[in-house]
Amino acid sequence: MASPLEIALLALLELLWGMPYALTKVALTTISPVTLVAARVALAAILLWIIVLLRQRKMPAQWNFVGCLFVQGCVACAIPYTLIAFGQQSVESALTAILNSTTPLFVCLISLLWTRHEPLTVGRLFGVVIGLGGVVLIAGASALAGLGRGTLGQAAIILATLSSAVSAIYGRRFATVAPEIAAAGTLTAAAVVLVPLCFFVEAPLNSAPSAASLAALLVNALVATALGFVVYFRLIRTIGSMGVASVGYLKPAVGVLIGCALMGESLSWAGGAGLIAILIGVAAINQTESVATLPHPSRLQPIQDDVSDDSAARRA
Secondary structure (H helix, E strand, C coil): CCCHHHHHHHHHHHHHHHHHHHHHHHHCCCCCHHHHHHHHHHHHHHHHHHHHHHCCCCCCCCCCHHHHHHHHHHHHHHHHHHHHHHHCCCCCHHHHHHHHCCHHHHHHHHHHHHHCCCCCCHHHHHHHHHHHHHHHHHHCHHHHHHCCCCHHHHHHHHHHHHHHHHHHHHHHHHCCCCHHHHHHHHHHHHHHHHHHHHHHHCCHHHCCCCHHHHHHHHHHHHHHHHHHHHHHHHHHHHCHHHHHHCHHHHHHHHHHHHHHHHCCCCCCHHHHHHHHHHHHHHHHHCCCCCHHHCCCCCCCCCCCCCCCHHHHHHHC
């Protein structure tokens, strides 16, 4: 089972990546969608590069490092952020929650059919299935009746989820790189794509964002995105891509707990059963040894960091 520290970091990542939903809703009142996403990743990248400089982290010397960052920036940020923003315009929130929580399922399928980068045990497969079932129970099985309507929007959300799954797997290439560098590089690559795009499809210089929208953007960028990606790459190194992907199941579970604890909502039998199923699923998915002990996959060789934390510690 993952250590208590990794479970705590997984919960922190869920909290950080659950924040943007409300923050984005506030920011979108006066900021256009693509401009908002571009500003979010650009500001987060700037903060992380400052941290990299202050901590004197060294960049890997491997020749394809920048290209790998560009791929990761596209599949982890640029593609899913843009597709979800498009898809949510025509897909109801309950069905969006179900479709967007299938990341562990895609990670499982990609691993089974292609990369085989992590062991797929019976327990993990059980966790993927029961966790997804828990999400359906919380979101409401009736939401599945919407499948087939608004097909283009649903396809966009599914593609965004698939892209997130690919990013969780591809992120293993950065297992030996300092998380701050991997996160800063990923967000910089996303900004290189999204900033020109926002000028092409929108008019960001003509916008007049409110104080509330600017505050929401800053919190989203500097806390949820910057810190979130550092934790994300840290967890990919320790609990693996499928473990990190299980955070998608926790989002509706946290929503249920917040509703009961802070908003006085009652817990229905379906919500309670779904919450239990999600917790069991996440625990089953993370019943595995550390990624550091696994053999390197043939298709996903990690980038070699010239000065890793472990080697520096040994020399000290």
